[in-house]
Amino acid sequence: MFIINRISPLNLLCFVGFFVASILSLTVEHVIPFYFGIYFFLFFSILNKVRFFRCKKEMDIYIMSFSFLYLLCVILLIHHQYYYDSPFDAYGDDERFYSWGKEFQYNLLSPSYSIYEKIIALVFKFYSLFGFKESIYQVLPFNILVGSLTTVLSYRLAIAITGRDLSVFVVFMTVLMNYTFSQNTVHLYRDIYIAFLSIAFLVDLVEGRNVRALLWVVLVTPFRLPNGLFLIIVYMFIFFTNMTKSSLVKFIFFSGLMLLLLFSSIGSGLTVSKYNLANIGDIFSSRIEKFSEGAQQSGGGLAVLNELPGPVRFVLNNYVQVVRPIGINPPYHPVRESLEDQKILNPRAIGWMITTISLIFLIGPYITGINNILTFRAGINPLFCVYFILMCFVIGFLSFLDRHRVIIIPLFPTIYAIGLCYSNVTNVRVEKKLFFSVCSCLFLLLLLARLIR
Numbered sequence: 001m002f003i004i005n006r007i008s009p010l011n012l013l014c015f016v017g018f019f020v021a022s023i024l025s026l027t028v029e030h031v032i033p034f035y036f037g038i039y040f041f042l043f044f045s046i047l048n049k050v051r052f053f054r055c056k057k058e059m060d061i062y063i064m065s066f067s068f069l070y071l072l073c074v075i076l077l078i079h080h081q082y083y084y085d086s087p088f089d090a091y092g093d094d095e096r097f098y099s100w101g102k103e104f105q106y107n108l109l110s111p112s113y114s115i116y117e118k119i120i121a122l123v124f125k126f127y128s129l130f131g132f133k134e135s136i137y138q139v140l141p142f143n144i145l146v147g148s149l150t151t152v153l154s155y156r157l158a159i160a161i162t163g164r165d166l167s168v169f170v171v172f173m174t175v176l177m178n179y180t181f182s183q184n185t186v187h188l189y190r191d192i193y194i195a196f197l198s199i200a201f202l203v204d205l206v207e208g209r210n211v212r213a214l215l216w217v218v219l220v221t222p223f224r225l226p227n228g229l230f231l232i233i234v235y236m237f238i239f240f241t242n243m244t245k246s247s248l249v250k251f252i253f254f255s256g257l258m259l260l261l262l263f264s265s266i267g268s269g270l271t272v273s274k275y276n277l278a279n280i281g282d283i284f285s286s287r288i289e290k291f292s293e294g295a296q297q298s299g300g301g302l303a304v305l306n307e308l309p310g311p312v313r314f315v316l317n318n319y320v321q322v323v324r325p326i327g328i329n330p331p332y333h334p335v336r337e338s339l340e341d342q343k344i345l346n347p348r349a350i351g352w353m354i355t356t357i358s359l360i361f362l363i364g365p366y367i368t369g370i371n372n373i374l375t376f377r378a379g380i381n382p383l384f385c386v387y388f389i390l391m392c393f394v395i396g397f398l399s400f401l402d403r404h405r406v407i408i409i410p411l412f413p414t415i416y417a418i419g420l421c422y423s424n425v426t427n428v429r430v431e432k433k434l435f436f437s438v439c440s441c442l443f444l445l446l447l448l449a450r451l452i453r
Helices: 009-025 032-049 056-084 093-104 116-128 140-162 168-176 179-185 191-206 210-220 225-241 245-268 277-298 300-307 310-320 347-374 382-399 402-407 409-421 432-452
Strands: none
Touching (some): 032 056, 056 179, 056 347, 093 116, 140 168, 140 191, 168 179, 168 347, 168 409, 179 191, 191 225, 191 402, 225 382, 310 347, 310 382, 347 382, 382 409
């Protein structure tokens, strides 16, 4: 068990951030510090008791992640309250999950969109036993807790794959400074739960805990069916590649059973979460068509990428899913189409601007890391390479939603570490630091060109 014997400068900075967030939150709702404080210290004690933290650095990452996400959450709550007179995001998905949670607390067994709203309903049900009225601040801390645990596992995965002990600052830059990850954590979205269960699955597979890895598959499926199916495919691939002759019969039996179950479900029109399996082909076709049309209308890099030959798109997509966004929009960039006539400070424009600027310092290791992953460089666990490439394919060719990138962002510290540990895949031997500097300069020039244009 790791106990903080002395307060490090990082811990002190995090607790100052926690205190500032608590003071600022009083301008929104006086109960916010109570809920966030109780959740943080209660779960920190539980995690410490069950020896979740393997080292002091994992504990520091957890404290840093929670403090940063709490502060960001409060800043966005103040923004939403000021502009929308509501604690919810402008796009409405988080409010929808909240409304469903309020509804399902009175009938937990009724059909639902996913299991996420049932979890929200259970939290509301628990507080109602003590006479508390349902509140968004009763469930938001859970998202931030899960986001903090996801950040810890992202650090743990990087060590498992490369053996390199990354600094807390690098983890902060690669995960938390990515606004797609952070903003989807501090709102009532289910993506951070899927990200946590997916990376827990990957860590267990890499570390050889294959049986427990199946538990994460079972848990992620009710959140979003396609993610459960994806993890099953990865698991079967690993099972097949590590197979001995004695396990061949088991594999054939398992595969046949899974295919029989899948075709039976499709034939019977079984509905899992929001998906009617009988229509799964039409769903994918409509999403691909919708994305192609949207890419052409938006212009820019997406339109160019969409016009490239399939094999080229397949390769470039792996870079695009990591090195983005590339661009800086004005802070009053329209929040959404229905609000484009109103001058509203757009937190996404600001957040993505910060993410873009952070890429100046990360792009070199990212490019080198992806190069080595795509070529299955010797020394890199092929499981990670397969998982990354397949996940990028799913997001880039089947999903198309930026918030689904929350699932691959926890892989970024590992990609960064691979970039540091392995030389670039090229016949020309170039000093790594020089290559990283050149990448940063070229990226900066690209940003300046886009700003001037």
